[in-house]
Amino acid sequence: MRMHAGQLDVSLDMARALVDEQFPQWRGLPVRAQATHGTVNAIFRIGDHLAARFPLAACDVASLEAEAQAARELAAGTDVPTPEPVAIGGPGAGYPSPWSVQTWLPGAVATGRDPGESAAFARDLAGFVRDVRAIDTRGRTFSGKGRGGDLASHDAWVERCLRQSEQLLDVPRLRRLWADLRSLPDNPGGELMTHGDLMPGNLLVADGSLAGVLDVGGLAPADPALDLIGAWHLFEAGPRQAFREALGCGDVEWERGRAWAFEQSMGLVWYYVETNPVMSRIGRRTLERIVAAETAP
Template identity: 35%
Template sequence: MTSADGRAGIDAALVERLIGAQFPQWAGLPVTPVKVDGWDNRTYRLGDDMSVRLPTAEGYVPAVAKENAWLPRLAPQLPLPVPTVLGAGVPGEGYPYPWSVRGWLPGEAADRAPIADMVRFARELAAFIRALQRCDADGGPAAGRHSWYRGASPAFYDHETRRCLNQVDGRVDTKAAGRAWDAALQAEWRGEPVWFHGDVAAGNLLVEGGRLAAVIDFGTSGVGDPACDLVIAWTMFDGASRAAFRDAVGQDDGTWARARGWALWKSLLTLAGNPGPELAAVNHRIIDAVLAEA
């Protein structure tokens, strides 16, 4: 199969065929692309109240079964809506991966929606993260390949991070960044494993009426070290909102040291790829904020 975007040949016509073949009760409902889509998965709106989510590559396939199994167990323990699984699709119509039908969650992603009070938003997000950490972790998927090693030690990305430090030398204070990275590796996780989301980013937070309304995309979730969920302190919050988030979410100094490591890894990796000026400026700001605290 081929497509304009080259991602697993996914388009609205494919989704219509899959629905017609596997979920005939929903055949004939309009299938429309969402306005802003992700890279790991393609998402289409199905009628008014549902969505269809399809992995774009084999590496994202483990998330399908994981979310199908665990989202229904996590949802009752969380203070905000998360995706509801309505159907588990299988390969077909030339599409090679499992896929799912979800309930439609209203709202607009936080990187595009107006937020009425960023300090309140930060506290609401912190409350969600704390609630997620309190969920029963027994039998949950231990951090590893399925979570792209979020929830594991940032040491998994040590070689990559040090390569990136060499590549961006002269553009970033690599001595300070190296010290912060070393501190992240030294602050080993010694607590009981807890649930983490793995990709707490503005694009996965839905806003309605100016407030945090839902959290989506648990594809990198699992059970382990929650430090990866704190990176949003520097990628979205600043000043008073960052202070409010840090105060409300808690966590010990070692967890914050590892969180700084996760933030550095991603921003250094992005800069090493020589992004455009706008994306480069964003990641320079993130690194500056992280190093100011380190």
């Protein structure tokens, strides 16, 4: 079932043909579809060490080159394994967009290997966020697009989500909560580098530890509280507090992280309720944690 209007179809035969035509050095390697709950790319393994990423919405080469540069920058700035760019392919075999190849990282995604009760995993993730924040912005600033800037600029989107969720969630309560969250003061620390999407599906678990971080092309300057969304998407109260203490978050920063997690989760619940139930459940669970924190002593 398609998740998005105008979503591109990518079959195994297409992926095989594109690899064979454009990268003949990999013709001898098996190509196989990788089941994921992602919403941006279709993923195909190439052998044991590579992954082809086919955007579900048409993009241009410049955007994939920017993602590759972000991936290189992140790989150089943290000790946690992250995918490294290998190649960019072009349209063909019935697929109309450029696509990319990265290194494959082993590990189980956190959607299936839930680390929600693990304070050790929470401290691992906090260490990764610290590393990302230490990357030099080199004068870059928030692009103005997406999450990571002014909370109130998302009012129209949140209101749309609330209207779409009237049969799914306690909308009056959530509307009151957003009214408080969107009025939070600006983060006193200014902009820092952020990963931007620390969702369970972008985190790899092995032996109870953080084994890798995926979807790294969004590395960019933003409100540093943006990367606190992982605390709400992943952890129950105890490990979430361990994450906060490891980063030394003040009250404003912590609440802004809760606000960004709220904004993202409101969209997940209704938008994917039929087409990607796992993502919808993640959003619902995150909202439950956010509401529970509001009432906790």
